[in-house]
Amino acid sequence: MRDPFELGGQTVAPGTRKTIDLPVSVLSDHTPVTLSAHIIHGRRPGPVMFVSAAIHGDEVVGVEIVRRLLRATPLQRLSGTLIAVPIVNAFGFLNQSRYLPDRRDLNRCFPGYDTGSLAARLADLFMEQVVRRCDVGIDLHSAAVGRTNLPQIRLTPGDDRLRELGAAFGAPVTLTSKTREGSLRLEADKAGVDVLLYEAGEGLRFDEFAVRAGVSGSLRVMVKLGMIAGRGVPKTRMQSVICERSTWLRAPSGGLLRTLKASGDWVEEGTVLGVVSDPFGEHEEEITAEAAGIVIGRTNLPVVNEGDALFHVAIPKAPKQAEAAAETFDDHLEAAPLFDEDEII
Template identity: 65%
Template sequence: MAKRTHFEIGGERVAPGTRARVDIPVSTLSNHTPVHLSVEVIHGRRKGPVLFVSAAIHGDEVIGVEIVRRLLRAAPLNSMAGTLLAVPIVNTFGFLNHSRYLPDRRDLNRVFPGLSAGSMASQLAHIFMEEVVRRSDVGIDLHSAAIHRSNLPQIRLTPDNERLADLGAAFGAPVMMESSLRDGSLRMAAEAAGVDVLLYEGGEGLRFDEAAARAGMAGTLRVMRRLGMIAAKGVPRAKARPVRARASSWYRAPRGGLFRGFVGLGDAVAPGTVLGAVANAFGDVESEVVSDQTGILIGRTNMPVVYEGDALFHVAETARAAAAAEGISAHLDVGALFDEDEII
């Protein structure tokens, strides 16, 4: 059997059976501080796929950073096959500023594959594509809801992609939802380059959510197991089958005012379910928000003060909502995802 070769990235070589942190130059701040795209490379002794795991493409979505931190300390990685490229913070600029965007207000996830001589966002997208994505076979991109919103842990995948459907089922998030590719997104650029990407959503911007962190960590390990990169020991089993949804609906504020939500993430809803209400400050005018779908609540606002048209609830449509809600409660049992002594 041929000896495994070094893995090359950012002008450095990582030997088989070792791990290294590679800092790829990106830019320099106005105060002369250098900015890097930092990648933790774990290059196994045995052959296997190259998987990238990325977080904080939107700088305020910090839950993915915590998931990567925990992943890099996980015991199953000690005898890994293949290669893991872990990038806890892609958008350093937004991360430092507690912002979704880059300093020029561009959304990094709308400029892929980028240009080597374009805007700051475009250059960063280009570096990430060339140094990380194109060196990989498959990827997991970690996200959360925006600030003031929360998402139920969920996997989004490209419709009619059987490989991603298989990996999404292995991930084992409470909900697996088909989601079309958007122009300029990492997923679209990666798939055009032949690299399939699962997108994980869970929790809220600028907040840690323990259930979302553990679901993301456990799911990533299960995908690595499915790819043959790690053994089964130390990889938690999913407590229930994911709910698969092919469509979803947003419910918006019918008026401006004070919002009260009556359903929580993971709850089953049906036509006629009152999701919440928006009232004026005097309490003499109130408008209910009523579901016209059968499904599972996968996202909601946390803001009590809303404008007319604000997104309040996100419902994944599924005919088996009531049964699915029971399985989701098992998914969200934090103690069931890991034993307490396994929290890292």
């Protein structure tokens, strides 16, 4: 029999699950704010893994992924321990904002410290109570409001274990991405915790394909770690396209954007992705791909200013295989039926 799992002064017995609220702060009207973590502590030994979402408060896709993951049947016979935190930044989530009340980006404030700003204190709490307790983690993100991302995994360069876990996740695209100062990924890496970064969908919007890809990928990672059995876990239906660099194409001038390519589309060098024109249609400028690759992100807003980021194109290591894989993305999108509005709400 395993020892109970302790978090925030509470214990979770082997073979049970519990939601634990970790105090964060008190609002000006005396309303308490907590960091809520759901613990599933398996009867059998195994890795400790965290899954987190809404470090940016408007990234609701990740919240839905965690909700569905916690109800997945394979987790009923878990080896090891899962710590699920669907909403890290409760302040931003309640305000439908990416940031904290002081306009700080929480993902630039790690590792934080317990006597600092609100962001620093929240980052410190999450690092000490969750991240440092784990062997591996999956951090769920989406694009900001007005942009959308093709489901993709971002890996720290040179980490063989993460590369294996990323392959098990099976996102359409796997992108090598350097860690940034103050980010959760960087500080987790310093603490010896491997973290997969999942990017998919748009801020404040549900994307059914992004949600399903996130749930299935998280379960496949748990299979790879030996935390759950493979029975009932969706198999990868596509080969992830490996990319080591990417580029953003920006608006050459202000105006109205007519988008000609969507996320997941394969483009050749010189392909026209969109056209920016003035409101009178007297002046038009084309946005063309600088190299062959896959559109992994784009703006959804038709009104743009000069210099705005419009299309994010990832450059694959093996262009021919990547082009063939990209042609199947639409099939997978169509294969996943959308929920009715009342089912989502």
